[in-house]
Amino acid sequence: MSIALSRNRMLAFSLPALIAILPFLGACFYIFRFSISGDKASIDGYSIKAYLDLMTPFFGRSVWVTIKLAFIATIAAMLMAVPLAFLLTSLKSPLARRILTVTILLPLILNLLVQAYGWILLLGPSGVLNSALRGMGIIERPIFLLFNETGVLLGLIQTSLPLAVFPIVSSVRGLSQEHLEAASSLGASQWRIFFDVTVPLLRPGIVGAASIVFAFNASAFAIPLLLGGRRVQMLGVAIRDMISPMFNWSGAAAAGMILISLTLLILVFSSWLVRVTSEKTRG
Template structure:
């Protein structure tokens, strides 16, 4: 079978629509950067770093720390859930079962975030289905407070970001050569040892890449922290929203947005470096 390769000009032509789609985002980032350096809060006028200096407060520091902490914990939980799901999805032989599991995993991306958040509220609220069931079973006397705190936000982040990790890992699992697995099995390795010593090392680039996507998604989350955490869980997305309304501090919100963008880019750059390192080690 012959393969065709594209020249650099043809590749650029094919990628042109994608660049056009990304261009408004890049322009918006430049606009946000300029607004963050404005000397005035409501309009772009002059040059000043006052907006960044005003963010150097314990409140905003706690917001940054809370964002990084919840995004990291949610990413770890998601990765522990995504790997078994990816192996299960690739091992299913029946097309109906495979499609059913695929749709189930995709539901967080299909359903509106508001619908998902209100579903969590109906399930975890003080008078929700979970507390009602536990009370009826006599397991609790008072309702468990699982909403408007870090627990509720963490559950929402894990649920909404799980598909972002599963499908990249599924592609990597399908790319594992059966010859490696058969060779390990013929040498007497158990299934768990094959998973630990063969499959997972081959999946390292995909695992790092999926984890970076999930972390970036969770760090920039807004709807889930706002609806499931309220004002009590001040992640950066919620803090930026409060700066815009009711404070109308546009330059401060722009500065906070730039800090969030830089933190996300830093994580993506580090993950790309880790993918490159793990790829070299795997090939070696």
């Protein structure tokens, strides 16, 4: 009786969140319906022509570029997030911990446009980096780090880093000191303890954080558009071009459904991987 009552209370508390999700689910259904419309500009009839029209080398390259950049940015973000998570949990001073937390959160606090223009000022041909390198006599001509995949990668890593850090922080705080002390008492080195004990215990948090970061990067729009221009056609930019100036609404909806399906596939795979790794860790 008490368990059922507790579930009902949790459902009541979760009701506002569920209601907030409903418009998104409705939008997804509307996008799907538009993607199988027989008309490019309105919902009229049924057709899979919008999907067939996407079977081109250009769109295939957009999908490949999206997966490649999202994957590389996710790996880089995770490599930086793990030591940051350990540093954040090891700080004893509340003030130092707050300062580091705010610093990590800055990409989520600042507007993406402000961050993108900050990268432009830093990486542009006459930006801070090129001016400093030329002033030191290291280069004669500016290094082109904008409107290519390098600039987009830097922007994706910086904006997605907070999404990688804080899930891992929760896992680090849940580490069992008994396992670490037992490994140390058996003579294991610090590196051996980290790779054989700490990493397996953190694996569910790492995989979960990586799936969130990948989904965020794969659906990115502002960063690829501003730092990559027309030269880096990630799916977000390609969908925007289909809407304007092409006004191909059904094609954009079909591309959006492909992006949603790709993201959901990655999330389902990561959930399965977390479940498997958790069972292995418990075993």
